Amino acid sequence: MSAPGSGSSPSSSSVDIAHLVSVMRRAEPLVHCLTNSVVRQVTADVLLAAGAAPAMVDHPEEAADFAAVASGVLVNVGNPTAEQVEGMHAAIGSAREHGTPWVLDPVAVGGLTLRTGLATGWLDHGPAAIRANASEIVALAGAGVGGRGVDSTHDVAAALPSALMLAERTGGVVAVTGAQDVVVTNSGGLTVATWITSGHPLLQKVIGTGCALGALTAAYLGAARATGLPDHDAVVAAHAHV
Template sequence: MSAPGSGSSSSSSSSSVDIVHLVSEMRRAEPLVHCLTNSVVRQITADVLLAAGAAPAMVDHPEEAADFAAVASGVLVNVGNPTAEQVEGMHAAIGSAREHGTPWVLDPVAVGGLTLRTGLATGWLDHVPAAIRANASEIV
């Protein structure tokens, strides 16, 4: 391991450069992120995506979700506090994302503790999310 300031590159500094580059590229692309998320975090999710340079869209109606997932840069599915209509929209968006090669992220809020959410998230694993964003207690 090299001493700080020695001029040698370490894996952590190269990772930092990669992250800076990736964030810059993401901001340049201004991705359209289709968010199907719960009412508790909807505004926070939108604010974070806007701050990161993305364009969030909260489209969860079943009659629009599939169409929107087809044109989005990515889809976020957060299973916290779902209504029956949102679940229907989530199914449609995930199916459309897979069909159109759109990456999608699963956020399994309270999975393992609640039957409906656990069943939804477990079933959606068959649709191969690009990533799972979860707390440690939600992925055990």
């Protein structure tokens, strides 16, 4: 496939989803969720149903310690409080120090100054993955103003150039969700893109589905790294699982 706005054409990738699901369930990864208050219950339920273990630890005096022992960390800016933001900073620093993969979920960036500044600043702190809808990806890359609140007003194909730019900047995996999902990675100048046809309109009618997907992405990353599997494959498997 070719990538609009990219200097090179990304190659396609196939992933053994069933194997990754088995790996994640055997590992039972502990996922440290710094997420918004609206979705904590559904996020915990999704992780448990998938085979992972959730923990909602965002106090500044605990977040760093927990990120050090977790399998993966989710940083979701959906409803940030001053105390939670402090905990997020601490968790990200600890995750980097201890090699814990962390996922950035830039909920509704572009339209609100605080969260946009936070998410943009954290791009240089080594997220293993970014998981977002198309409008959030466009805004995070500085190519647009975001969507309508948490809802996307861009399609996934339109966000692909922004996703490729973010993957190159962070060195991590970038996943864009929509009617089709795309997961992109830039490694050594080679871009890999995997398209997933599994979206459903009902996912937009249930609160917290995208936020829970961010947590599940952290679960898969933690399990994959523990067994030497690629981050890209882990992120694809998380999206396919949902």
